[in-house]
Amino acid sequence: MSPVSMLLIGFAMSTDAFAAAIGKGAAMRRPRFVDALRAGLIFGVIEAVTPVIGWLLGRAASSYVEAFDHWIAFVLLGALGVHMIINGVKPEGDDADEDPDKHHGFWHLAMTGFATSIDAMAVGVGLAFLNVHIGVMAAVIGLCTLVMVTTGIMLGRALGQLVGKRAEIVGGVILILVGSTILYEHLSAAGG
Template sequence: MELLIFTLVLSIDSFSAALALGFRRFSHRRALFFALSSGFSEGFAIFLGFLLGRIAENFIVNYDHWVAFFLLCAVGGHMCYQSYQEMRSSSPRETHAVKVHGLLKILFVSSVTSIDSLGVGVTLGLIGKPVALYSLVIGIGAFLSTYLGLFLAKRISGHLGEKVEFLGGVILILLGIKMLSI
């Protein structure tokens, strides 16, 4: 039961990021890449936190949430700015090329949303939990939640029109603020 709770809580960030980025078009291949990178990032962060916990426990736990906050707010703010610029400059007659998120942005967001898992990994190591099992199950949970977030974003985006990227940026900023409460 404890493992399931950890998985659900840590997968919320992957879900939220997928929801935020999923408002832009995703091919099946890019969605798989995003889900794999989210799952791997979460699982690896748990494992890395476990290892780093033996070296620098206090430093990681005290600062990981601030790093995640600033990075997510920066990406979210940039998305809001781009969306605002597009809404201001576009006229109803203009047609735009289909925009997609780059692979580096996907990797970056997957990594940033996994920063809180470092602290969890430290804690799991200190209380003697089997880190390999936790890493695997949490990684699978992040993989699945990323797909769910992308699917829901695709369903919602048809109703919101061109404001969807702005909403995605706001979601990332809110996710960054949430990181401060951890």
């Protein structure tokens, strides 16, 4: 596989994480570059590991992963999106005792990163049948995701400053749309 093809796959695998990062950045209260880079690292590592897992699964049972990856991504992203929307419509006083950064902590970011990386696992399954070094491909996917998520958080920050606290609603809608798009693409590809 050529380096250009690998780079294109890397960026293609990071587009849904980029969309989710825009939503996360919009929901965060004044994220700094360090916050964006931290989210980018979390997403990038997860996005790099999942194709390796998929590659290993592809060696064992590719039909099982491909059969359900879109449903898992849809449910995880949809649930996270609904949660963000609920938090966005809460009156200001309802979450006064709550840490505003709780929803942007490690585990929440890791769950979102995992949900957006399920398609990378399916790609890893496909790569198991090609002549490609999975370690190099995983590194390319991870680095592309790091760049895209860091950029997405910072772009989302600008959006968040424009629309205030209700930006979390926008972020939730984006996560639901990303999950729905993943589901639609897989179902329409299966039907066509």
